[in-house]
Amino acid sequence: MLTSEVLEKYAEVLVWGLTTARxxxxxxxxxxxxxxxxxxxxxxxxxxxxxxxxxxNALQRMSLTSSMEHAFYSRSNPKQLVFIPxxxxxxxxxxxxxxxxxxxxxxxxxxxxxxxxxxKAQLSRKPLRDIFNEREDQGVYxxxxxxxxxxxxxxxxxxxxxxxxxxxxxxxxxxxxxxVEKWTSIxxxxxxxxxxxxxxxxxxxxxxSDHMDLRITPGDRRKWIGISGHNIPSFEIFLSPDWRGTExxxxxxxxxxxxxxxxxxxRLRFEKGRAVSVEAQKGQDFTVKQLAMxxxxxxxxxxxxxxxxxxxxxxxxxxxxxxxxxxxxYGNCHIAVGAxxxxxxxxxxxxxxxxxxxxxxxxxxALHWDLVNTEPKAVTAELTTGEKILIxxxxxxxx
Numbered sequence: 137m138l139t140s141e142v143l144e145k146y147a148e149v150l151v152w153g154l155t156t157a158r159x160x161x162x163x164x165x166x167x168x169x170x171x172x173x174x175x176x177x178x179x180x181x182x183x184x185x186x187x188x189x190x191x192x193n194a195l196q197r198m199s200l201t202s203s204m205e206h207a208f209y210s211r212s213n214p215k216q217l218v219f220i221p222x223x224x225x226x227x228x229x230x231x232x233x234x235x236x237x238x239x240x241x242x243x244x245x246x247x248x249x250x251x252x253x254x255x256k257a258q259l260s261r262k263p264l265r266d267i268f269n270e271r272e273d274q275g276v277y278x279x280x281x282x283x284x285x286x287x288x289x290x291x292x293x294x295x296x297x298x299x300x301x302x303x304x305x306x307x308x309x310x311x312x313x314x315x316v317e318k319w320t321s322i323x324x325x326x327x328x329x330x331x332x333x334x335x336x337x338x339x340x341x342x343x344x345s346d347h348m349d350l351r352i353t354p355g356d357r358r359k360w361i362g363i364s365g366h367n368i369p370s371f372e373i374f375l376s377p378d379w380r381g382t383e384x385x386x387x388x389x390x391x392x393x394x395x396x397x398x399x400x401x402x403r404l405r406f407e408k409g410r411a412v413s414v415e416a417q418k419g420q421d422f423t424v425k426q427l428a429m430x431x432x433x434x435x436x437x438x439x440x441x442x443x444x445x446x447x448x449x450x451x452x453x454x455x456x457x458x459x460x461x462x463x464x465x466y467g468n469c470h471i472a473v474g475a476x477x478x479x480x481x482x483x484x485x486x487x488x489x490x491x492x493x494x495x496x497x498x499x500x501x502a503l504h505w506d507l508v509n510t511e512p513k514a515v516t517a518e519l520t521t522g523e524k525i526l527i528x529x530x531x532x533x534x535x
Contacts, residue, residue, distance in 0.1 A: 137297055138178070138285075138305075143179055145315050146182075147182045147183040147186050148186070148315070149282075149315050149368055150183060150235055150280055151183075152316045152319060152365065153365035153367070154233050154279070155365070157366045158232075158233065158275065158276075158277070158278030159275030160276060162192070162232065162233065164190070164191030166232035166233065167193045167232050167233075168187050168231070168233035168235065169227075169231055169235070170184055170196045170197070170234075170235050170237070171197050171198075171234060171237070172197075172239070173198070173240060174201055174239070174241070176238070177198075179237055183235065184196060201241060202241040202245040202396075205245065206396075209254055210248075212257075217256055217257050218256065218260035220263075220264070224264065225264065229267055232276060233277065235281065235282075236279070236280075236282075237282060237283075237284055238282065239286050241288060243396070243454060244396060244397065244398055245396045247396060247397055249396070251397070251421060251424075254395050255429040258429065259430060259502045261502070262502040273478055273485035273488065274486050275486075278366075279366060280365055280367065282308070285297060292454035293454040293455075294452075295451075303458075304458075307447070307448050307458060322363060322446055323363050323365075325446075326443075326446065327363075328535075329373060329443070329535055330362065330373055333373070333527070334360055334482075336519065336525075336527075337521065338518065339353070339518045340381065340517075340518045341439070341516070343386075343469055343513060344513060344514050344515075344516070345514075346512075347385075347387040347403075348384070348385050348386050348513075349384045350382070350471075351383045351384050352377050352382060353377055353380070353381025354375055354377050354439075355381070357481060357482045358376070358481070359480055359482040360374065361373070361374065361479060367457055369461055370461055371442050371446045371449075371461045371463065372440045373441055374440035376478075376498055378496065379409045379432075380409040381497070382409045383408075384405070384406060385404070385406075386404045386406070386509070387402070387404075388401070388402040388507035388508055388509055389510060390452065390462070390507075390508035390509065391418075392419075392505075392506075392507065392508070393454055393455070394422075394426070394456070395422075397422045399416055400417050400419065401415075401417030401418065403415040403416070404473070409436075410434050426473075426505060429474075429501070430503070432475070433501045433502070435474075435499045435501070437474045437475045437501065438470075438472035438477060438506070439469075439471055440460065440471070440472075440506075441467065441468075441515065441533070442467045443533050444463035444465070444466065444467040444531035445463075445532060447462065447463030448463060449461055450462075450464045450465075451464070456506050460506045462510050464510055465530075467510075467528075467530075467531030468509060468531075469509050470507055470508040471506075472505060472506045472507070473503060473505050474499065474503030474504040474505055475501045475504040476493075476500070478493070481496070512530065513528075513529075514529045515527050515529070
């Protein structure tokens, strides 16, 4: 459904995203991995050629098909479930970039698998993600990702594949003659909002809507980041708060497809930073076990807001990448339970060893799950001076 012209534009935007996301410039000979689902093969081929033309050492790896993934989780013995192939850590320790092309053949193929089994496998691969995080903090590695439409994604979103593809093209500005220039313009414009937010001496944020009332504390030495090239598309501005100050109720009115499971109507009640009550209208067992994966899974690792003036996404897409960047009538906010992002540290992230992260309240977990709310809401900042100011309302920042 993506024409050769659109594939070329998509690949160019992904290269822009990858190079924008990395602190140090890429150089010839750097190693970049293209990880892709089978339906994304055509985009992977175009992207591979572009990386080769840039002098990169491009690697390719196809992800498990839905059938393979189901076999892995349903048939693996305990040792197979946590098996890390020889050379995997060495590869991760040498990669300079990674691009993931998300194109799932099925969104609910793991619904009959014990969620505890899925969580155990996720937990076993956390050391590999830690390698990526450390290399990114050092400025020698970056990542980006995108979505390629599939029949099941379109079906779950209530669209035809053709209409879903049109939505994706608009969301990523691939209908522009020069989409990279458009993304560069958005990057600069959103930079002004981030600079404004980062000048505010904020003690806490209060997020209020009809179904939630949540208090988030940014913590010491934090900064807002976003539109960094990491995701295509991405319009969110976010930080990783001090998880210890989270209080109140959060509600995700946006459904979520995660690890082959469907979840709807998640409601979390936080006390002293931890979700002490976990409810879901659908997918309750899966949700509870995901948040029990490890100590940090029931704590907040990210707080995010999207301004509707930048995002063209105006309907549910059955894909977190799009849904967490929803614009619509009222924008969106989302929290992520689980791992935090060290690049929201207002200093050199390479300084952040495990001890310093704990001291500052950066959350650590094998989980990172974005839960989205698209209701009309107001976000108020409580400043260190005691003043309270409205920073976000009706889907727009009030700067």
